[in-house]
Amino acid sequence: MSVRRIAVLGAGAMGSAAAVLLARHDDADLLVLDVDGGRAARVAERAGAEGRGFDANAGELAAVLKDVSAVAACLPYRLNLEVMEAALAAGTHYADLGGLYHVTLKQWELHDRFRDAGLSAVMGIGSAPGITNVLARLGADRLDEGSARSIDMVDGSVDRSGSGAGFGVPYSVETILDEFTLPAIVFEDGEVHEVPAGSGVVDWEFPEPIGSQPAMYTLHSEPATLPRTIPGVRDVRWRLALPRAIHDGFAFLVETGLASRDPVMTSTGPVAPREVLVGALERLAGEDGEPEDEEAIDVRVTGTSGGTPAISQSLARLRPSPEGLSAGAFGTAIPIAITARWLVEGRVPPGVHPPETAFDPEAFVADLEREGVEVSGDLLPDRP
Numbered sequence: 001m002s003v004r005r006i007a008v009l010g011a012g013a014m015g016s017a018a019a020v021l022l023a024r025h026d027d028a029d030l031l032v033l034d035v036d037g038g039r040a041a042r043v044a045e046r047a048g049a050e051g052r053g054f055d056a057n058a059g060e061l062a063a064v065l066k067d068v069s070a071v072a073a074c075l076p077y078r079l080n081l082e083v084m085e086a087a088l089a090a091g092t093h094y095a096d097l098g099g100l101y102h103v104t105l106k107q108w109e110l111h112d113r114f115r116d117a118g119l120s121a122v123m124g125i126g127s128a129p130g131i132t133n134v135l136a137r138l139g140a141d142r143l144d145e146g147s148a149r150s151i152d153m154v155d156g157s158v159d160r161s162g163s164g165a166g167f168g169v170p171y172s173v174e175t176i177l178d179e180f181t182l183p184a185i186v187f188e189d190g191e192v193h194e195v196p197a198g199s200g201v202v203d204w205e206f207p208e209p210i211g212s213q214p215a216m217y218t219l220h221s222e223p224a225t226l227p228r229t230i231p232g233v234r235d236v237r238w239r240l241a242l243p244r245a246i247h248d249g250f251a252f253l254v255e256t257g258l259a260s261r262d263p264v265m266t267s268t269g270p271v272a273p274r275e276v277l278v279g280a281l282e283r284l285a286g287e288d289g290e291p292e293d294e295e296a297i298d299v300r301v302t303g304t305s306g307g308t309p310a311i312s313q314s315l316a317r318l319r320p321s322p323e324g325l326s327a328g329a330f331g332t333a334i335p336i337a338i339t340a341r342w343l344v345e346g347r348v349p350p351g352v353h354p355p356e357t358a359f360d361p362e363a364f365v366a367d368l369e370r371e372g373v374e375v376s377g378d379l380l381p382d383r384p
Contacts, residue, residue: 005029006340007068007092009061009083011036011043011051014097014126015074017333019047020323021371022072022340031068033061065090070343072096072336077103080123084110084352088117093343095336098124101185104221108352115351122348122358125339127331128155129221130355131297131316131373132238134335134364136226137356139301139312142379146232147303153222156206156213156241157295157328167249170242170293171328173281177274179240180254184217187227187236198251204241206296207317214248215241225354253277291326294319302382309382317374331373338367 004027008019011034022028030049034040037053044051054060065071065086070093073083077099084107087094094114099107107123114121124130132153140148159170169176183194200217220238227236242250253259258277263270295318302311318331325333339358342348348358355364365375 004344005031005068006344007031007033007065007071008043008049008074008340009033009071010074011039012074013329014333015072016043016046017325017329018072018074018337018340019043019049020325021321021330021334021337023047023049024371025341028341028344033064062086062089065092068092070095070340072340074333074336080107081110084114084121087121088113088119091117091119093119093348094121095125095339095343096123097126097332097336098129098221100219101221101224104129104224104354108225108354111352118350120343120348120350120358121352122339122343123352123354124221124225125335125355125358126333127295127316127318127328127335128153128238128297129225130335131331131368132222132299133226133355134359134361135297135299135314135316135375136222136230136301138361138365138377139299139314140230140233140303141361142312142377143301143303143305143310144307147305148230148233148301150235150237150302151222151226151230151233152235152237152239152300152302154204154215154239154241154298155295156204156210156215156298157293158210158213158243159293160209161289161292167245169281169284170246173278176250177254177259177278179218180250181259182219184219184238185223186217186238187223188234190227190234192223192227198254200237200239202239204239204298206241206298207315209294210296213241214244215239216247221354226356229354229356290324291320291329293327295327295331297331305379311380311382312377313380314375314377316368317376319372319374321372334368334371334373338364338371 032040032044032051040051073096204215218240222238223236258273297316299314318327321330
């Protein structure tokens with residue numbers, strides 16, 4: 001077994017992006033795994049890697065992972081726990097793109113087993129969660145020790161192509177509908193609160209060309225981990241921002257009941273509105289052409305600096321990559337690609353970690369910048 005062999009698990013859009021970005025480094029021996037062997041082979045060919053299929057139902061994953069040092073799981077979050085068990089059985093380091101709130105907490109319960117096995121696991125290391133967590137840690141570190149009291153994180157993006165001016169589907173339809181329908185979690189006044197999906201809307205100002213966008217609470221894993229890892233913090237809020245036409249369009253579809261999974265009777269029989277909606281909207285997604293999107297992640301930590309109230313602001317800006325990846329795909333995949341390399345290099349402590357405790361934040365941000373992420377930081381006065 002090569003001591004630097006990395007498996008990318010999942011040959012979908014994010015797995016493909018992660019494989020292409022890992023292929024920037026000649027010293028990484030790559031294996032692309034997918035239940036569809038043909039899809040794995042196609043992604044592997046693009047990345048100059050080996051592609052292999054496996055039978056998930058036959059329990060083959062643990063056996064396949066014995067041949068690698070680290071696995072980057074680019075799969076639906078519901079599969080994270082299953083893959084973590086396979087990684088433990090195989091003796092393989094692990095990273096994933098996130099488990100929303102509830103799955104993340106269940107994953108964290110595996111900390112002792114990974115630590116005792118001498119294995120490292122990083123949960124939620126995409127753009128958000130992922131870059132958000134690292135920037136929150138970095139922002140807290142800029143302030144007086146223990147003074148961080150609130151953390152606000154907002155992710156916004158815009159498609160500058162002609163099709164991006166009005167309503168569209170910027171990423172997975174199912175994911176967007178979940179974000180508009182699943183109750184969100186916020187941490188305020190030192191307590192966890194469940195709030196309605198799509199609530200807490202504020203207009204957030206991003207640098208141009210993104211500009212002002214409505215930002216709302218959605219279910220995310222940052223409020224699950226940051227209150228436990230940043231001492232003294234009393235408020236942790238995550239918001240998703242979308243272009244106004246997209247935000248208003250999806251809010252309208254949800255309000256009319258078209259996102260419901262409950263069947264309604266029609267002239268042809270019972271139909272779940274959500275199935276019809278997803279089928280119709282998927283035709284709007286994935287248009288061909290060069291990507292022209294831009295994304296920004298704004299993280300603000302409030303505390304004190306030199307005893308004076310201050311806000312530590314960090315901003316990550318993402319643009320399409322030289323490989324032709326969209327800003328969204330690049331921003332999601334580059335953190336897990338970097339993490340996989342850190343794992344095989346032994347730079348992550350044993351156990352299960354969220355991004356804010358897995359890494360030295362300054363060193364990780366330096367790697368993000370080397371790979372093409374633009375990161376800036378500022379210390380601002382906190383005026384009433």
